[in-house]
Amino acid sequence: MRRSWVCAVLCAGMLLAVSCRQDVIVWPSESEKAGEAVSGPIAGFYLLNEGNMGSNKCTLDFYDYASATYTRNVYGNANPDVVKELGDVGNDLQVYGSRLWAVINCSNKVEVMDAGTARRLGQIEIPNCRYLAFDGPYAYVTSYAGPVQIDDNYKQRGYVARIDTATLQVVDTCLVGYQPDGIAILDGYAYIANSGGYMVNNYERTVSVVDLATMSEVRRIPVAVNLHLAVADRFGQLWVSSRGDYYDAPASLYWIDRPGSLAAVNELRSPAGNHVAASAMALCGDSLYIVGSEFSYVTYETVMTFGIVNVRTHELVCQNFITDGTDSKIRKPYSVAVNPDNGQIMVADARDYVNPGRLYCFSPDGVRLWDVRTGDIPAHFAFVRRR
């Protein structure tokens, strides 16, 4: 019968087309060759991929210099039994001693791992945690989630948590400004870049100075709106970046001379007198490498920066450290790191935030050596020394 024939064909077609659910396998890691093997005191580096908010796709990658292999998702491989993997939105990564510390912003935790194996050692619960710095036996983590002030305008203080690196417990906290981000430590003081990022039109403008002896905020240094990163150099200077307010105030970069006492704030300008936008900074010797991109409502174009600042002379000595034209392939420069041993420069491209990013490795003179696919939003680097 014609109709049953039609039915049969349709049913068979559907059955052929469909496939069934299977058990979901823990994300295995994947390795690929990238570049040439390099020997030296640096064994490799970790790269923390932030992952888009709500995606739970924060992943950890590792590059091994000896074998010149790039391995994606080493955390999943080392810790297959952790429920819901590394977490949601990685925000900072550092190696301290033999341990690797990762700040996972939307999972409200700091993950502590073995720096050699990425095996999980423990976690510290800190809501809305942002950035990390170390001093002696303590780790210091900034958090947005301080007390809320009952006010017409939204105001929520942030704080710095002091973590005992031996016990992985929060032992003390200190209130700072609104939505504190970057943190740097110089001579017994922690300097925290307050953003006020939740208070559009009322952004913070200050760096909080916290005396680590008493764990109290002693001073505020006014700098510029919506501060982001803080880096301390060997001359006792503090480099602070501002994101601007996305309208009138552009993103810009400042250095603070002797922040403990004199605190003279100076803006770094390009030789042509322009503001310098820094999405990420990496200090290597006296060179501060910066990458940034800024969208202009005037030209409707994004201007990218790949610059080097001499921290001694306070000059933007190079406006594009990429010399072979690879910068035209980079869509969204999101992070930078420099291998302190061989001077190779890593630039992470976050591309469109929702698809895999890309990591570019350049020779010290700015020629592309290799590039590789990363996880989503590659953002934070940490080098591991050979043991």
Added chain:
Amino acid sequence: MRVLCLLMYVIALPFPAFAQERDSVAMSSDMGEITVYGRQRDEIVPSQRLGGERLEALRTHSVADALRYFSGVQIKDYGGVGGLKTVDVRSMGTNHMGVFYDGIQLGNAQNGLVDLGRFSMENIEEIALYNGQKAQIFQPARDFGTSGSVYIRTRRPQFEEGKNFNIRAVLRGGSFGMISPVIVWEQKWSRRVSSTVSADYTGADGKYSFRYRRVLPSGTVAWDTTAVRQNGDLRSFRIEGAVFGNTDDGTWNVKVYYYDSNRGIPGAVVNNVWRFAQRQWDRNLFVQGSWIKHVSRRYKFQLSGKYANDWMRYLNPDATTMLMDNRFRQNEAYFSMANNIELLPRWELNVSADYQFNSLNANLANFAYPRRHTLLLAFATQYQLGRFRAMASVLGTNVWDKTMVAQVNGRDALSRWTPAVYVSYNPIKDNTDLSLRFFYKKIFRLPTFNDLYYTEVGSINLKPENTQQLDVGLIYQHDWRRGVFRHLEFKADGYYNKVDNKIIAVPKGSGQYRWMMMNVGKVRILGVETTAQTVMRWRRDWSLVLCANYTYQSAQDRTDASDNDPYYGTYGGQIAYIPWHSGSATGNLRWRQLGLNYAFVYVGERYHSSSNIRENYEQPWYTHDLSVSYTLYGKRGVRAMKWFRSMMFTLECNNVFDQQYDVVPNYPMPGRNWKGVIRVEL
């Protein structure tokens, strides 16, 4: 004669085509159901419809759930009773869908999304899906303005001989702590005027357990966790009233609708986060009416109007993330006039003009307070030549945006004409069983207020997002008066859609998560849809309705030609959340007063981003739903059974095999769940 036909369509179709006898058995209602599958002769290209028995079997679901049974429809479901569900037809994007409630479009100028959970299935008589537009010409200009449309038609009152009221009371309850009473009162005031009032309340704690499980490549369990979904509670109240009238030369109706809800927003379940606190309140009010008058044999018009006021509050009281307490208020005013002229006996012309005003206020910093004026003008014509029928329309859209603040300008005025052509042909002489069809439509969606003006994210330079659709299809259907098979229908369509200037959030600014909206996306969609449906009846009191559909879609991202790696590149990759294969099957078996319903939905493998790599892979999911119902009819002679007309008991089990799945990653869907319904009609 033609006018009469159309008149019949406009007036008669809204009424169920059957009248139920008080003392009859189930058969009498069965007899009428076939009309639901019957031909809508005034539509050049038929729609997909859900009504009658199949809709009856889905009464306990939401409108969005019911839409899963249409081919070409993808639902993005965040899970739970009050969870967000968005509808995407033929992969063109959620914002391209128009949802029409009793003939007038439901708007949301803020984000273009219409919450389909706001409507009670109890009050709905039919849901129809049209690709392109409703292929008839006598309609408001706005009906020509979407890439796809869903028409929801509410139940119109109808009364038995000698009866001037109907009351229907329904109580639903089940899993998720859900309880929902509904009451519908229909009254006949005179031969020409009747009214209906319906009210319902839904309360649910929204809790359900879900399970995530991962295994090692060796097959041993890596981790396995079960938790309870939190913060998915819902309290909602809806009341709706309508008055319907007939005159000698037309019809009119007026409708008032109010909805009030308070719900938790269950967030993404990620590492170390299992609890959520976000809440949303909605208050929606609208008043709408329309009047159709046949002025002469050759001229008729339709006037329609609407006023809508929507209030929404979003609260994030969680001090570990940004505290937020945002309120939004939207206003919409709408007026339309459609004029239909019969130029020659088989040639009709329609001219429609619509005006619409939208505004949005919010308590956000730097908010632009946008106002939008839209003027639409549509010309449409329909002509029949032998076995050919053709319809062509052209829609003119003029939009002016203004803002209430000096710093932000409104988007530049827009003026644009867009065409659509529909053709159908019956290849067999004197037989309408087989019909071939074709349509082409070019249309666009305007950027929403959020796209344009949302503080920091919006961009006023956005262009409209364009779609072009090309469709070729055939339909075969046949009805028999005798035998087991009473109706058989087979539909197949192939289509090619282009989406250009797709509005996508792209990274912006220095560092951090900064997004802005840009017209960068391009999508090319090639698809095939097939539907088969049959109605069987045997031994006088058995009936079976079977329906199956299957959809194949290749929806390729053509945005960035440089991102073309064959494995991980986004260029040519299947776009997010669109499965290559999807389908559904339903069966409704009835024997006397007993009904058994089965529904199967399948969504094949897909990726959650255009980079089709292993990390972005999403497993297929499929659910089986079963329900049993028993209807008791009142009897005049029996004392205990004479006070009601009918009483129906339904027990439903959804996701029978307890599949644990996500439609959107990290938003777990409910496993097996139960529902019971008692429906009494007086």
